[in-house]
Amino acid sequence: MTSRIGVVTFPGSLDDRDTQRAIRLAGAEPVALWHKDKDLKQVDAVVLPGGFSYGDYLRAGAISRFSPVMETIIAEAKSGLPVLGICNGFQVLTEAHLLPGAMLGNNHLHFICRDQKLRVENSATAWTADFAAGQEIHIPLKNMDGRYVADARTLDMLEAEGRVVFRYVAGADEEAGAVPGVGHNPNGSLRDIAGITNETGSVVGLMPHPEHAVESLVGNGRTDGLPFFTSILKRLVSA
Amino acid sequence: MARVVVDVMLKPEILDPQGQAVQRALPRLGFEGISDVRQGKRFELEVDGPVDDAALARIHELAETFLANTVIENFTVKVEEEK
Amino acid sequence: MARVVVDVMLKPEILDPQGQAVQRALPRLGFEGISDVRQGKRFELEVDGPVDDAALARIHELAETFLANTVIENFTVKVEEEK
Amino acid sequence: MTLDTVDNATRTPDVELPWAELGLKKDEYERVVEILGRRPTGAELAMYSVMWSEHCSYKSSKVHLRQFGEKAPRSDALLVGIGENAGVVDVGQGYAVTFKVESHNHPSYVEPYQGAATGVGGIVRDIIAMGARPVAVVDPLRFGAADHPDTKRVLPGVVAGIGGYGNCLGLPNIGGEVVFDACYQGNPLVNAGAIGVMRHEDIHLAKASGAGNKVILYGARTGGDGIGGASILASETFDDAKPSKRPAVQVGDPFQEKLLIECTLEAFAEKLVVGIQDLGAAGLSCATSELASNGSGGMHVVLDDVPLRDSTLSPEEILMSESQERMCAVVEPEKVERFLAICEKWDVIATVIGEVTDGDRLEIYWHGEKIVDVDPRTVAHDGPVYERPYARPDWQDALQADDANKLPRPAGGDQLRDQVLRLVGSPNQASKAWITSQYDHLVQGNTVLAQPQDSGMIRIDEESGLGVALATDGNGRYAKLDPYHGAQLALAEAYRNVATTGARPLAVSDCLNFGSPEDPAVMWQFAEAVRGLADACQELGTPVTGGNVSLYNQTGEAAIHPTPVVAVLGVIDDVARRTPVAFQEEGQLLYLLGDTREEFGGSAWSQVVHDHLGGLPPQVDLERERLLAEILIAASRDGMADSAHDLSDGGLVQAVTESALLGGKGARLVVPDGLDAFTFLFSESAGRALVAVPRSEELRFTDMCGARGLPATRIGVVDGREEDGAVVEVQGEFSLPLTELRTAHETTIPAVLA
Ligand SMILES: Nc1ncnc2c1ncn2[C@@H]1O[C@H](COP(=O)(O)OP(=O)(O)O)[C@@H](O)[C@H]1O
Numbered sequence A: 001m002t003s004r005i006g007v008v009t010f011p012g013s014l015d016d017r018d019t020q021r022a023i024r025l026a027g028a029e030p031v032a033l034w035h036k037d038k039d040l041k042q043v044d045a046v047v048l049p050g051g052f053s054y055g056d057y058l059r060a061g062a063i064s065r066f067s068p069v070m071e072t073i074i075a076e077a078k079s080g081l082p083v084l085g086i087c088n089g090f091q092v093l094t095e096a097h098l099l100p101g102a103m104l105g106n107n108h109l110h111f112i113c114r115d116q117k118l119r120v121e122n123s124a125t126a127w128t129a130d131f132a133a134g135q136e137i138h139i140p141l142k143n144m145d146g147r148y149v150a151d152a153r154t155l156d157m158l159e160a161e162g163r164v165v166f167r168y169v170a171g172a173d174e175e176a177g178a179v180p181g182v183g184h185n186p187n188g189s190l191r192d193i194a195g196i197t198n199e200t201g202s203v204v205g206l207m208p209h210p211e212h213a214v215e216s217l218v219g220n221g222r223t224d225g226l227p228f229f230t231s232i233l234k235r236l237v238s239a
Numbered sequence B, C: 001m002a003r004v005v006v007d008v009m010l011k012p013e014i015l016d017p018q019g020q021a022v023q024r025a026l027p028r029l030g031f032e033g034i035s036d037v038r039q040g041k042r043f044e045l046e047v048d049g050p051v052d053d054a055a056l057a058r059i060h061e062l063a064e065t066f067l068a069n070t071v072i073e074n075f076t077v078k079v080e081e082e083k
Numbered sequence D: 001m002t003l004d005t006v007d008n009a010t011r012t013p014d015v016e017l018p019w020a021e022l023g024l025k026k027d028e029y030e031r032v033v034e035i036l037g038r039r040p041t042g043a044e045l046a047m048y049s050v051m052w053s054e055h056c057s058y059k060s061s062k063v064h065l066r067q068f069g070e071k072a073p074r075s076d077a078l079l080v081g082i083g084e085n086a087g088v089v090d091v092g093q094g095y096a097v098t099f100k101v102e103s104h105n106h107p108s109y110v111e112p113y114q115g116a117a118t119g120v121g122g123i124v125r126d127i128i129a130m131g132a133r134p135v136a137v138v139d140p141l142r143f144g145a146a147d148h149p150d151t152k153r154v155l156p157g158v159v160a161g162i163g164g165y166g167n168c169l170g171l172p173n174i175g176g177e178v179v180f181d182a183c184y185q186g187n188p189l190v191n192a193g194a195i196g197v198m199r200h201e202d203i204h205l206a207k208a209s210g211a212g213n214k215v216i217l218y219g220a221r222t223g224g225d226g227i228g229g230a231s232i233l234a235s236e237t238f239d240d241a242k243p244s245k246r247p248a249v250q251v252g253d254p255f256q257e258k259l260l261i262e263c264t265l266e267a268f269a270e271k272l273v274v275g276i277q278d279l280g281a282a283g284l285s286c287a288t289s290e291l292a293s294n295g296s297g298g299m300h301v302v303l304d305d306v307p308l309r310d311s312t313l314s315p316e317e318i319l320m321s322e323s324q325e326r327m328c329a330v331v332e333p334e335k336v337e338r339f340l341a342i343c344e345k346w347d348v349i350a351t352v353i354g355e356v357t358d359g360d361r362l363e364i365y366w367h368g369e370k371i372v373d374v375d376p377r378t379v380a381h382d383g384p385v386y387e388r389p390y391a392r393p394d395w396q397d398a399l400q401a402d403d404a405n406k407l408p409r410p411a412g413g414d415q416l417r418d419q420v421l422r423l424v425g426s427p428n429q430a431s432k433a434w435i436t437s438q439y440d441h442l443v444q445g446n447t448v449l450a451q452p453q454d455s456g457m458i459r460i461d462e463e464s465g466l467g468v469a470l471a472t473d474g475n476g477r478y479a480k481l482d483p484y485h486g487a488q489l490a491l492a493e494a495y496r497n498v499a500t501t502g503a504r505p506l507a508v509s510d511c512l513n514f515g516s517p518e519d520p521a522v523m524w525q526f527a528e529a530v531r532g533l534a535d536a537c538q539e540l541g542t543p544v545t546g547g548n549v550s551l552y553n554q555t556g557e558a559a560i561h562p563t564p565v566v567a568v569l570g571v572i573d574d575v576a577r578r579t580p581v582a583f584q585e586e587g588q589l590l591y592l593l594g595d596t597r598e599e600f601g602g603s604a605w606s607q608v609v610h611d612h613l614g615g616l617p618p619q620v621d622l623e624r625e626r627l628l629a630e631i632l633i634a635a636s637r638d639g640m641a642d643s644a645h646d647l648s649d650g651g652l653v654q655a656v657t658e659s660a661l662l663g664g665k666g667a668r669l670v671v672p673d674g675l676d677a678f679t680f681l682f683s684e685s686a687g688r689a690l691v692a693v694p695r696s697e698e699l700r701f702t703d704m705c706g707a708r709g710l711p712a713t714r715i716g717v718v719d720g721r722e723e724d725g726a727v728v729e730v731q732g733e734f735s736l737p738l739t740e741l742r743t744a745h746e747t748t749i750p751a752v753l754a
């Protein structure tokens, strides 16, 4: 029996089905989790998918964070349950204080959808072991509130502990000016941070969408996102 | 230097999805007894020079033409006490 | 019924691109003399029952845990005069 | 305040009602009295006045639109035709697709963000009302001149609104248009289209059948949105104390709509729904009267049960409210509980507000009294029909005589080079990435092609690779010069765009944006455009499945260019075979398909270089379009073309520039015998496409074109990579580095809007 990876559907989640597909393509079994259920159906790991849960009203992730399912996830994550938060999921994780810092509106004030180049800074987390440290990958990015902020002390701590997992780097796309006026950092995130992890590397959040980089025909036409899901699968199988 | 605050709120008859979402979340957080929530915008303007009637009139105009869309929003202009 | 207003503003050290965008647009609209603009949120809560200290304390807690994210935002709670 | 009940109306025949303020003409009001055999109640008047408005009754356009049915080509693909919320087309393997385009022009001028956002919301509800899961949206847009200050207000708001709503719903935006022209100043056009997919057996229609079945209103609470007219009834005639100013613009709640989609689809999946209708313009008036009149029985509605956002609303206002994000379903009594449970699961408010009855009357009650008692058909379908006078305007001849082919042309390579840069950098021809990057085109994980491809393409079956393609086009400049052929050119272009990506065009939807129908010249443009479109659809074998008419797009005497926007839906058996726009590999041979003539009337060149509009638009040859499409589809299916791009406004040089920039590869071109460089580059002759053919496929490709009789001219080769300094070169004329073309093409829109 393969590993079971839960994907939470909040009201307004959008990329839940796509995330389930990515999990399937990686060889694991996706399990749908419902925001009103505290029960995690014995999954081995959880993905909080992208979307606009509760319409991003108040602040992105601020309302979902109080859902019944999050109560269990917060407790379990503290005792080691691997959790990946993608985009809105990352926002939920910061609102839930499972990851430090906060997400704010993009500095250019627009929604942005583009192919984004990232550098993998930490390949030792539960979700990035199949990458090589320093590897550069292309993952689609699409969000309104992607600006990662934290105070300088927190940022220094994240850097010192190697907890910055992904950074935005310059790629052909923005050099070519596809989104004019927006440089390699697509949202004004401090220190070009695209994703971070908790102390143990079990909880990871990032703004770009690996589930939209798993097939050559759709998404960004690459498979740079698959290692997220194969990484966790290997970890779970060997555990 | 003085601070002028412009509050912009959706008109009462206009749907406020954000305020509604907040209100609907309250019981789950254990907050009862709040019968309505409206969410609007607050602009804090730092004004050089004195905030006399002329300055206020201009800020009023700014609010009316730019900070608010009076088709759907109301606004108020207030001078904040110096700190 | 009384109205309690919660104002939520980004902390001063946090970049406020919305406020900046407003400020940058001002000269184009013919407005000079405004040296800074910050944009935040205003929540109007209609409270059933009396707004006593206990009620205010609860709303303060609501603001702290929910209406504002204190990692990035400051807030104030005010009771508005009855109209 | 006395309630204006049916009894009251019968007792007080002489009470004056404000029918004129509600937009009814005297004879229309008299018709209502005649139909009812008494004066209407206030509530009845509210219903008739909104349902008989131009917007809902198509009273000026109806007589012309009939041609779409009369001339409809026989098509086995058409499962549901005109008249429903949206048409439905069979795309094979048991799948059906529904699609439609609608306008939200005026609200988007008043409140750009909300106007555009609610436009997307409305069209998406039309799609779910057919039983389909929405899978993509498109947004054909028109704005005033790019450098006009008001464009800076309207455009960013409209784009943010379309993105804000569509992104939040999780619908990929896969195409659209952005056109700037001074004629749209004050009258921007915000059209929005959507596509939905379902299984054949899941098609749902807007009808209420089966006496005893319950009518359930679900979604947002009803507020005082968009009921300016009805408040007259409420305040001036019946109750002066009420707030008389109600908003004309609605605020959308995309989150609520997302829940509405999910809970509706879940109810469909469990087969809980007999009939369904979205609430759009005219709100409950429309939903109840249409459901009832399309079904077999009557309907009994208790208005008190409608959940309100504003408790001061009068019954007239409730009937007219255009509050967004609401739907109305007809459900068998034993399934009501389950239906309500699904709504509850999704936190959607749902209320039984009435039931289907045996009779044939629509009866509406308020506080226990009957306030509406009508034959629903008279409300929904028997609205007035106008034969508005129309006449070819006296300026049309002069306009056509002002021949663009006679404009001064560039002399020599340097001037050509300069005009190429001006053209590809002009607002209409420049890259729209600043706009389209604000739209999520990836969500749902099935987007095979999106902007800036010739058509958007969505995979609908992961196993088989079955997919659908959609393109929208319209050229108001062509239509102004000749509305009949202009409409046909819009169809031809969308048809060509679909075929260029490898999909087979199947069906058409349209959004007809015109000035005031009370102006005979505008009415003539409208009549001609409809005739042209209907004739062309007949010839191409692509039925019109539905559409939308937007009139009164004018300020004072000045109407917009007649702007028929045409959407063509296509199907492709395996999306892996799609053909993209971008040049793929160096060394591939560039073929120009079709005939190039000296055709500059309405062209981008005439606009950009001479600020000129005159002459005749390009010739229409639908037989040729069909042949071209067949060749493009075959080339895609059989792997003979690695990239392809249709030629439209801007001509060949525009197409080459886009393919080169998207692929990051240059091109060397040779002007073919018999053409001069200028005509070669800038002509806008229709029925053409640029194709990049791998050398190994050249013979097969040219044989195919030769055998079918389609002119195919080898015009050059893909050559060089951008990072190595590739150029677009026209031999003997000029050479332009890709980087320079890119700067010209990509910096315009951000600069205009900065
Ligand atoms: N408002 C818009 N929304 C989405 N896509 C758009 C929009 N405007 C233009 N596009 C896309 O940009 C590309 C170029 O547009 P256009 O020049 O009108 O195409 P064509 O001439 O092939 O019809 C197309 O893929 C079109 O769908």
Ligand SMILES: [Mg+2]
Pocket (backbone or CB within 6 Å): D453, D454, D455, D497, D645, D646, D647, D648
């Ligand atoms: Mg095209």
